[in-house]
Amino acid sequence: MNYNQCWLNYNPISNYPDKEVLSDIAIFTGVNKSSAIIENAVNELELALKRILNITINRQQHIEDAKQADAIQTGIILMITNSELKDEGFILKQEGNRILIQANTEQGLLYGTFDLIRRIAQGDRIKELDIRQNPKNNIRILNHWDNMDGSIERGYSGKSFFFENEELLVNDRTRDYARLIASVGINATVINNVNVRGAASELVTDRYLDKLRTMADIFEGYGIKLYLSANFAAPIEIGGLSVSDPLDKDVINWWDKCVRNIYSKIPSFGGFLIKADSEGRPGPFTYGRTHADGANMLARALKPYGGLLIWRCFVYNCQQDWRDYKTDRARAAYDNFIGLDGKFDDNVILQIKNGPMDFQVREPVSPLFGALKNTNMILEVQAAQEYTGQQRDVCYLIPMWKEILEFETYSKSGGSKISNIVSGNTYNQLNCGMAAVTNTGNDYNWTGHDLVASNLYGFGRLSWDTELSSEQIAREWILQTFPQDERVHNAVLDILLKSWSVYEKYTSPLGIGWMVNPHSHYGVNVDGYEYDRWGTYHRADRDGMGVDRTVKNGTGYVGQYNEPNASMYENKETCPEELLLFFHYIRYDYRLSSGKTLIQHIYDTHFEGVEDVIKMAKDWEGLKGLVASDIYERVSARFEMQLSNAKEWRDRVNTYFYRKSGKNDEKGRKIY
C-alpha cells in the first residue's frame, strides 16, 4: 500500500539562507561504522538534504580518532563524546563550516541528527547553532491498540500495519513508522492492544518471536524498544496451568521461562504492558492478590534482562448501578492504588490515564499523580480521538496535554507539577515518562485526518520536552508538513490552536463528559450512558445537572486532591468553571462568572461551536490551490463530517436541556 511520510516528506526549500554551510559536505562518524543507528542517521541526513536542499553528499568518511575528527573543517560531524549529557541527549554546534553533532550514545546522535534535519526542514538558520538537549522523560512510549486480525480498537485511520490475519507484518512501513516516531524522540512502542485476546496471548511464544525479532531489530536501529501487552492469564490460556495466581510457584516459573525465551530471541526487548482486573480482563484479584503481587511477579521475571513492567491503573467497577449516587468511578484509580504506594519493585511503573474517567474532552487531572510518592509513574494520554472526534473532527490535543503537565499537584513543597512528577524529577525516579494511545493506522496519511498527524508529532515532541508550547509544536509540524506559504501556515495554525476548545463547545458542557453513543463513542447521545453500568452520569433533572463529588455532600472524590486543590474544587465559587459540572450539581439558573446562567451558557456555547466549525471549514476552503489537492480534498471531506456532527450535537444538547429545564434561550434561537 502506498502512503505518505507525514512530517518527513522533506519538502524542497528554494531560498535556504545557510546553504553554504552545508555545501561540500562530508559526514564523519567517530563511532562504530557498522552500527545500525548511525547508518540510519546518516541515511536520513542524506535523504533530507537531497530532498530539501538538493544537496548531494559527496563523501562520507569514517574516523575513529576524536582528535582527527576535530581537525576537520567542513562538514557534518557525528561524534561520540564524554560530556555531561543524559544517555539520549545531544549537542548541536555550528563552528565555521562544520556542524558538530555530539552525544554520549549512538541514540543521542540519532536524535541530534533528527533535530538538525528538523531545523533545516523548517527553514531555520543553522548558523550559530549552539544547542544542548536532554529529554525530560526517560520513557516516551506509544501504545497501539492493534488486534491480530488487523482491526484496531478505537482506531480511526484504517487497519493495523503490524498485524493481519494473526500474522505479523514487517515491511517498508515498519521502517517508515520507526523513522517517523524516532524523529520526534519516541523511544518505545507497544504494538498490540492492552485487551489481549486469542492469538495475541501467543505473541510471547515461539509462534511469533522470530518475526518479532525482525521487527525489534528495525526498531532498535532507531533507538526504539519493542514492548508487548501481555495476558495476565497466559499461564492458563496458553501454558496449560490451572491458575495464573502471581504467588503460585508454577506460574512464577512459567513466566520466568517465557521471559527468558523472549530475551534469548530479542535481547533489546523492552518489557510488558498489562491491563489487569479492568473491564473484564483477568488479574490478581481472582486469587485474592493485590496489583503489587501481580506486577512484581512479572517484573521479577523481566529484571535480570533490564526489562520493565508497565501496569495500568485503569481499574474500576464497570458493573455499577446508576441509581447509586455514592459509588464514583472517578475515585477508582486512587482507591485501588494508593494503599500500594512503595510496594512495587523498581522496574514496575504504574501507567495512569490523565484524568480519572476516560479521555473525555475535559477532565480534571487524576489525583493519583499527586498522591503516590514512592512509585514510578507514566502519564497516559490518548492521541486516538476516541471521545474527541475520532479523527473526523479536528482536535489538536497538545493544549490539553500541556494543561495537564502544568497542573500543580502540591505533592511536595517547592513544586510538583505533573510534568515533574511523571519525569521522575520530583521524587528522583528513573523509570517514568509519558505514553500515548496512538492514532495511527494503515491509511495513506497514517492518521485518517491529515491535520491530526500533529497529535502524533506533538506527543513525541512534548514527551521529549514538556516545556515546549502548543503553538511552537504546531508551527514546527506545519512548517515540515506543508509547502512554504504563509497563508497556509497561518490558517492551519489558527485551526489547530482553537480546535480543542471548539470541540469542547459543541459537545458535553463544563467537564461533565460522555453524552456519546454507547460503544462507538462518536456522535451525540445525551442519555447514552445515563442509565448504564459504566459509572458515567450527568444526573440532569428539571432543576440542574452535574455530579456532586464534594466531600461535604457528594462522593468525596474531591478529598483525593492535596490542598489547596481540594478546597478549590470543593467550593463551586472557586472551582474552575470548565470543570464545574464534573465536581458539582449546578442549577440551570446559577450565574457563571460571565454573568450568564448555566443554561444560557450551554445554549450559547453550542451555537458558537457550530459557527466556529463553519469558520474553520471556510478558512480551509481558502487554501484551495495552495495545498496539495489530495490533502485539500481529504481535509475538506472531514470538515463536512465535522460540521454535521457539530450541528447534531448542538441541536440535541440544546433541545434536551430546553426540554428538561423549560428555560428559553434569551436570544430566541431555534431549539427543537
Ligand code: GCU
Ligand atoms: C476505554 C475504551 C476501551 C479501552 C479502555 C482502556 O474504555 O473505550 O476501548 O479498552 O478504555 O483504556 O483499557
